[in-house]
Amino acid sequence: MTHAANQVRLMIFDVDGVMTDGGLYYTDAGEEIKAFNALDGHGIRMLANTGVEIAIITGRQSKLVAHRAANLKITHVYQGSGDKGATFAELLDATGYKPEECGYMGDDVIDLPVMTKVAFAVSVPAAPEFVRRHAHYVTTARGGHGAVREACETIMAAQGTLEGVLASYLR
8 A cells, every 4th residue: 555655646536525525515595515624625735745746536516626626726627527537538648647656536436447547546434345445545534524634644654755744834
């Protein structure tokens, strides 16, 4: 696992069930609401600051995801993907990375076409057993409740950058 995480130069995240708790919340007016975890967001920023690029591939389309991605300075954002494998190929073409330089964090079978191709596949405990079986690492934290932060710190630890990043907050 450490070796696989050490290779990650581009980390890709699903949204629902990974960056959120997977619940779909709607107002009476039909507007969608999502809760994102601030600790997860800071984990993404810390990982990005070590030189790892960040991307999002999600099957749903949402203005909220675009806002969250902009807030986190994530420029590679693919929404409404019905075929995440094809979207992953498009992302690779756009960035020049190879699958063995990528990580992906997902929580359902729609994520498997990417999870089975990357160097470091991550899932959450609530994912179906079949999905967890294809992950190199399953977080202890739940989606939307620190799972993304845990994945980011796992990558930084494997790459030898975590201690330096954390030490920078003690100055």
